[in-house]
Amino acid sequence: MIDEKGRLFGKINVVDLLVVLVIVIAAAVLGVKFLGPDSTVSVSHKTTHVTYQVLVESVRPEVYENVKSFVDAGDATLMASGEMLDGQVVAVEAQPHTDTATVTTNGDAIVLYTDKNLLDLTFTIECNVVNPITTEIGTQEVRIGKSHIVKTDRFEMATGTIIACEWDDGAEA
Secondary structure, three states, X not given: OEOOOOEEOOOEEHHHHHHHHHHHXXXXXXHHHHHXXXXXXXXXXXXXXXXXXXEEEEEOHHHHHHHXXXXXXXXXXXXXXXXXXXXXXXXXXXXXXXXXXXXXXXXXXXXXEOOOOOEEEEEEEEEEEOOOOOOEEOOEEOOOOOEEEEEEOOOEEEEEEEEEEEEOOXXXX
């Protein structure tokens, strides 16, 4: 059965056969461990609904008008890394941006205004997250006070800060 070159039936090397058998056995053991009935790997599709608000300051009015048109049309699904996410920008509101500097000289104050036409936008976003502990949507964690990029396939606002967050289980931060 084994010839002078160590081949089984003159075709298969015994060492190669042992290596193949070890790989097949290892794959079977790992398959049973991770995919078997007592597996600790769970495929849970339960999600937690999260609503949060992001403040983006100093935005030009024409940017706001374009963003608002997408949001009002329901065309503001969140995305990250080229993938659409389970989240949507549901509203955007604008307030005039007030950014002033005060200079005081001998009791008189001079107030200097920056560009008066800029707006502060507040985005309301609803999403479903798999893990309510980390509250990640895409690659970003949702936490009050964190910087946040509001990104859809139509627009991106990179300088936001999360100012409010509410989880559907009644927990609020």
